Amino acid sequence: MSNTVNVTINNMPVKVAPGTTILEAASKLEIRIPTLCHFKLDTFDFEHRTGSCRICVVEVDGKQNLAPACCTPVHEGMNVKTNTIRVINARRTILDLILSDHPKECLTCEQNGSCQLQDLAAEMGLNKIRYAGKTSTYKIDLANEAIVRDMNKCIMCRKCEVACNEIQTVGVLSGVNRGFNATVGTVSNRPLSDTKCVFCGQCVAACPVGALSAMNRSYDVWVALNNPKKKVVVQTAPAVRAALGEEFDFEPGTSVTGKMAHALRLLGFDAVFDTDFAADLTIMEETTELIERVKANKNLPLLTSCCPGWVKFFEHQFPDLLHIPSSAKSPQQMFGAMAKTYYAKKIGIDPSDLIVVSVMPCLAKKYEASREEFSREGVRDVDIVISTRELAGMIKEAGILFKNLEDQDFDNPLGESTGASVIFGSSGGVLEAALRTAADWLTGEDLEAVDYEPVRGLSGIREATVKVAGMDLKVAVTSGLGNARKLLEKIQKGEADYTAIEIMACPGGCLNGGGQPFIHGDTSILDKRRDAIYAEDKGKPIRKSHKNPDIIKLYDEFLKEPGSELAHKLLHTKYITRDNT
């Protein structure tokens, strides 16, 4: 069998491998065929073709019936036309039919400006709604802190189902009913808050329209900033700085840390702090726990616990393993706890008069901040969580010319950070940061080697054996809950001899979080965000968490030592078994 197939597309010849789809073959000729349901993530070697939207139809060999380009493989001598009048008419009619049952709410839709349906209507020059028919009337699910589900806007591309069931293996969403009543539902039509949804937001990231969107809390931030009785501080997660610039026409992979700090100050925050500081703190606590467990040879492998999506996943689905994740809170919650105790005391303010706002790449962090255990005496440690996209919206709304801003630094005492903390934003970063500290602590030296290349990367499950103080530590890193499931099942069967495992719910880690600027399947953007994060790490004068001078001061003045009684009270948590239906 020949290993190439000759195809002609729009009168241009192209040679492709057998099995290639028309969609892929056309892309080799720089022809983009529009799609709404095709789901391809190159970095993760993932592709799902349903052919359900039919927008990608093309003419093949002059046949009467048009074929969907996304799931039709090429054959030798195939002759494809992608822009004949028949194709144009068919695509416009399909789009007209989709729009006939789509709310005409573009101006107030969370996805306004990022909607692929809106883009397609503009591209196809649709200037009126041709079919006015029956429209859906589903109740909007607003019952959780993270995600809004408005199935009236659903176009049944089924990408959310694929993200939830195949990539994440959470299994919350599935297609129900037929014909006009077809929709994507939850078990017994429950709100997401009553399901095992982990609020990772990967369904939101996949949704081409505004049927699934983030719960926008930017107005609450404006209200807080304009309350003269409150002091309002902000923390920004590591992955935010590597993606925020995309919202302001910077090339993907441009780190905008200094401009972001400046913009936050212009928005009116009383102090601009950094979650990276708390990531260094996380490493102090988590590495202490790791070393204790290694010495006692107990409760291994230690599983990282920075990601609330992943935490909720194991609480629902692996209750027999609740003893092995680290008890360390996530950096977001450690920051909140330190702000409402150490910082509030330092500036002489009652914690209830201090509002902590988080800017996160993540939708699960919105849910995490609302967990009961992260409040003390009725005061939440983190009051409002907004996403990278929401922050970009606020900066635009305030009329701040972001591109022109000078770089500024974070404030102290919760703003100083190291290279170890910034890599938390990428898959592999938490474990690498812990290894940097563990190696120094176990040898009692200030080791020069800080780069643990084998744990870096975005995809799959990465394993490495690293030498630390004469010990061979077998570690693993993965992201995406489908991959996490594989590792957890290995642990359950007693087939895993790891010392530590880092798991992040979103494929690639936080740089691909559900609150980041939309990539619409272009995973090359994730590679660039990752490069920006590691470049920032390399450029930092201090690259180990335990060397952060403000962390050292925090322990000296307040917490005493890693793992102390106070540190346990404020920086550690417990996990609970949750319903798995």
Ligand code: SF4
């Ligand atoms: S947020 Fe995550 S777990 Fe919840 S429905 Fe979406 S993909 Fe599934």
Ligand code: SF4
């Ligand atoms: S909710 Fe969004 S992703 Fe899911 S089927 Fe509807 S349009 Fe597609």
Ligand code: SF4
């Ligand atoms: S990987 Fe990061 S962005 Fe995704 S759910 Fe976890 S913490 Fe949030």
